[in-house]
Amino acid sequence: MWSPERVNGLPPLVLLGHGGSGHKRGKRQLDLARWFATEAGAAAVAIDGPYHGDRALAPGADYQRRMADTGIAKVTDGMVADWLATLNAVTALDDVDGDRVAYLGLSMGTRFGLPFVAAAGSRLRCAVLGKYGMQQPAGMPAEIDMGPRLAEDAPGITVPVLYHVQWDDELFPRAGQLALFELLGSPGKQLIGFPGKHAETSAVSIDAWREFVR
Numbered sequence: 001m002w003s004p005e006r007v008n009g010l011p012p013l014v015l016l017g018h019g020g021s022g023h024k025r026g027k028r029q030l031d032l033a034r035w036f037a038t039e040a041g042a043a044a045v046a047i048d049g050p051y052h053g054d055r056a057l058a059p060g061a062d063y064q065r066r067m068a069d070t071g072i073a074k075v076t077d078g079m080v081a082d083w084l085a086t087l088n089a090v091t092a093l094d095d096v097d098g099d100r101v102a103y104l105g106l107s108m109g110t111r112f113g114l115p116f117v118a119a120a121g122s123r124l125r126c127a128v129l130g131k132y133g134m135q136q137p138a139g140m141p142a143e144i145d146m147g148p149r150l151a152e153d154a155p156g157i158t159v160p161v162l163y164h165v166q167w168d169d170e171l172f173p174r175a176g177q178l179a180l181f182e183l184l185g186s187p188g189k190q191l192i193g194f195p196g197k198h199a200e201t202s203a204v205s206i207d208a209w210r211e212f213v214r
Contacts, residue, residue, distance in 0.1 A: 002033040003095065005194030006042045010097040013090060014213055015083065017048040017105025017113040019131075022065070028201075032210070038040065040214045043096045048087055049108055050075050068143035076149060079112040080119050087123065096117060103214045104128040106164055107198070111146055117161075118153035127157070128180075128209045130164030132196060133176030134183075161190035162212040164205060171198045 004011050014036050016029050023029075024046035024083035033044035048055045051063035052071075067075045083103075083147055091098035101124050110132040117127045134147045165177045181191050190212075194205050 001090065004037045004041045004043065008149070012042045012100035012102070012176045013096040014044045015040050015087065015103045015105075015108030015211050016044055017047060017083075017103065017116075018046065018052070019024040019107035020049075020111075021052070022049075022108075023054070024048045025157060027117055032206075033042075034209060036213075040210070042214075043090075045086060045090055046107065050079055050111060063142060064141055068141040072144045072146065073149070075144075076112060076115055076146070080116045083112075083116040084119060087120065098123075102126050102127055102128075104209060104213060107131040114150060114157070115153045117159065118156045121156075122159070126160040126162070126213060128162045128164070128212060130162075130177070130178065130192075131166050131169065131172065133172040133174075134175030134179045135173045137171040151183060154180060154183035154186040157185050157189070159186060160187045160190075162190050162192065162209065164209070165191065165193040166198055166200065167193045167195050169198045 016032055018024060018026055018029055029046045033046060036042040036044045043181065051066045087101065090096060102115050103113055103124055106129065110129040114129055116125060132148060136145050136147070163181045163184065165174065167174060169177065181189065192205065192208055194202055196202070
């Protein structure tokens with residue numbers, strides 16, 4: 001958890017989900033958390049995804065295969081429960097404004113973040129999602145296909161959403177990303193697209209995420 005030094009009243013809270021092969025203390029998580037704490041006067045919290053970071057069984061372990069072996073429904077429900085528990089624990093501290101909470105997570109941060117945003121409902125003010133879609137990469141185990149789960153959860157999201165599409169994404173086809181955006185039930189959803197492959201993230205796009213949340 002990162003907290004601003006000086007704010008008037010209780011700071012809002014931003015929950016940060018990381019991408020695949022990342023972890024809660026990755027460079028992007030640190031950069032985002034520190035920006036929110038210093039520039040936006042918001043607290044930020046990050047937790048590890050399944051079989052990542054402090055949850056990894058061994059360095060370089062195949063987290064996708066572990067998810068497949070465990071069962072993607074069980075893994076997803078577990079991650080949603082972990083985010084809800086995190087939200088409950090942090091807002092119970094009386095150090096943040098529990099009525100002003102956002103979620104920001106792309107790629108794997110959307111794989112598990114979108115179901116969490118749906119489950120959290122009106123407890124969130126907004127969300128930044130993207131770099132994910134209804135069609136998973138050909139190299140991923142078929143057992144971890146999130147298409148059916150996302151199709152079930154996306155229509156239930158009603159908070160404002162900023163959805164990032166990486167236009168030349170070699171992992172998640174553009175058509176599948178646009179299809180997922182269409183499924184979002186939010187009347188306040190916005191779509192932004194940037195050229196480049198999956199791992200490319202421009203400073204302009206990061207600025208867009210941060211300003212949308214602020």
